[in-house]
Amino acid sequence: MPTICRDCYESFERPGRCPACRSPRTLSHPEILTLGIAHIDCDAFYASVEKRDDPTLADRPVIIGGGRRGVVSTACYVARIRGVRSAMPMFKALALCPEAVVIPPRMETYVAVSRQIRTLMEEATPLVEPLSLDEAFLDLRGTQRLHRAPPAITLARLIARIRSETGIDASAGLSHNKFLAKIASDLDKPRGYSVVGEAETDTFLAPRPVSTIWGVGAATQKKLIADGFRTIADLRRADEADLTARYGAMGRRLAALARGEDARLVTRNAAMKSISAETTFDEDIRDRETLEAHLWRLAVRVADRAKARTLAGRRVTVKVRTADFRALTRQSALTSPTQLADRIFTTGRALLGLILSQGPFRLVGVGISDLLPEGEGDDASADLLDSQAGARARAERASDRIRARFGADSIAKGRSIR
Numbered sequence: 001m002p003t004i005c006r007d008c009y010e011s012f013e014r015p016g017r018c019p020a021c022r023s024p025r026t027l028s029h030p031e032i033l034t035l036g037i038a039h040i041d042c043d044a045f046y047a048s049v050e051k052r053d054d055p056t057l058a059d060r061p062v063i064i065g066g067g068r069r070g071v072v073s074t075a076c077y078v079a080r081i082r083g084v085r086s087a088m089p090m091f092k093a094l095a096l097c098p099e100a101v102v103i104p105p106r107m108e109t110y111v112a113v114s115r116q117i118r119t120l121m122e123e124a125t126p127l128v129e130p131l132s133l134d135e136a137f138l139d140l141r142g143t144q145r146l147h148r149a150p151p152a153i154t155l156a157r158l159i160a161r162i163r164s165e166t167g168i169d170a171s172a173g174l175s176h177n178k179f180l181a182k183i184a185s186d187l188d189k190p191r192g193y194s195v196v197g198e199a200e201t202d203t204f205l206a207p208r209p210v211s212t213i214w215g216v217g218a219a220t221q222k223k224l225i226a227d228g229f230r231t232i233a234d235l236r237r238a239d240e241a242d243l244t245a246r247y248g249a250m251g252r253r254l255a256a257l258a259r260g261e262d263a264r265l266v267t268r269n270a271a272m273k274s275i276s277a278e279t280t281f282d283e284d285i286r287d288r289e290t291l292e293a294h295l296w297r298l299a300v301r302v303a304d305r306a307k308a309r310t311l312a313g314r315r316v317t318v319k320v321r322t323a324d325f326r327a328l329t330r331q332s333a334l335t336s337p338t339q340l341a342d343r344i345f346t347t348g349r350a351l352l353g354l355i356l357s358q359g360p361f362r363l364v365g366v367g368i369s370d371l372l373p374e375g376e377g378d379d380a381s382a383d384l385l386d387s388q389a390g391a392r393a394r395a396e397r398a399s400d401r402i403r404a405r406f407g408a409d410s411i412a413k414g415r416s417i418r
């Protein structure tokens with residue numbers, strides 16, 4: 001069976017240790033030499049950057065988040081073993097893991113590392129589609145001649161290079177489309193590398209829960225289970241017309257993805273209309289502080305994705321769903337486009353305040369729209385109503401520029417600028 005070595009990048013026919021370097025880190029799959037759609041996802045990204053920059057944290061449980069708005073943003077793997085998860089309220093996380101080191105996010109550093117990783121990805125293929133600061137799709141088909149190696153080996157080299165040049169571990173998935181590549185990268189974290197071939201697509205997907213499907217969040221999953229669709233096999237047994245009648249366009253999408261069909265191309269910058277994030281709660285929430293804590297976490301996620309895509313938005317929208325399932329939205333146009341979590345949050349908090357009396361809510365979401373490429377005219381030109389926001393934005397841009405000029409070694413220098 002075709003096999004590659006993750007350490008010396010040889011390929012050979014017999015599974016087991018690498019005959020060239022004796023490494024046990026080999027990967028065998030019947031289709032490994034022909035698949036070319038990859039998904040790369042850094043492992044506990046924010047926490048990994050903090051551990052890299054402070055080696056005394058290496059074996060300690062690290063939680064990114066906290067501050068005034070107490071929700072976990074990222075937990076390292078040591079903290080995850082103790083049950084800490086992202087989106088968990090900080091008091092709960094600290095009850096599970098009292099000795100955790102809590103660090104407020106340093107977004108500008110994460111953005112700089114992300115851009116460094118992006119550059120490495122773009123040396124592997126021009127077709128890189130970032131999903132967030134620490135995640136991207138890569139189309140490696142057609143790079144064989146350039147790298148004199150099949151995509152699977154180029155991907156192994158890239159992951160190793162990300163580790164050696166940025167100090168960050170990442171996991172990879174390799175398959176024949178985006179949907180499956182993304183599932184694959186999550187199979188064996190951290191430092192995973194998983195392959196899903198065409199021939200095994202059906203058997204691979206069948207037993208998995210419907211929540212495996214991209215876009216099926218907690219609320220949709222609940223609904224699907226109530227309708228008798230627990231696994232992907234359940235969805236596949238239903239016919240497409242039935243799913244479309246029940247769930248509209250989403251039903252059609254569910255039917256296709258349940259069969260492992262996903263024709264979406266890897267594109268450098270998809271024509272995005274908006275970037276948003278939302279969360280559904282286990283229990284309805286009325287409390288302002290708790291809602292704002294979630295809003296902050298979601299604003300960080302939106303900002304993170306906007307920065308990854310080098311986009312900024314001129315409009316902020318807040319969405320809630322009430323306990324009796326009514327959807328309410330409020331939006332606000334900004335004086336200048338933004339991609340900063342702080343500004344998205346501040347605007348979103350004011351919008352949330354307008355509808356707070358209609359709570360409790362079962363869902364809250366925030367997004368930006370009217371998107372433009374980032375650049376002059378956005379946050380860098382300051383928000384007239386909040387001079388501090390302008391100062392923070394300028395500091396962020398300045399440290400990004402320094403890193404771009406002087407590279408990774410300037411990161412410590414860049415930090416002191418804050």
Ligand SMILES: [Mg+2]
Pocket residue numbers: 041042043044045134135
């Ligand atoms: Mg990640």
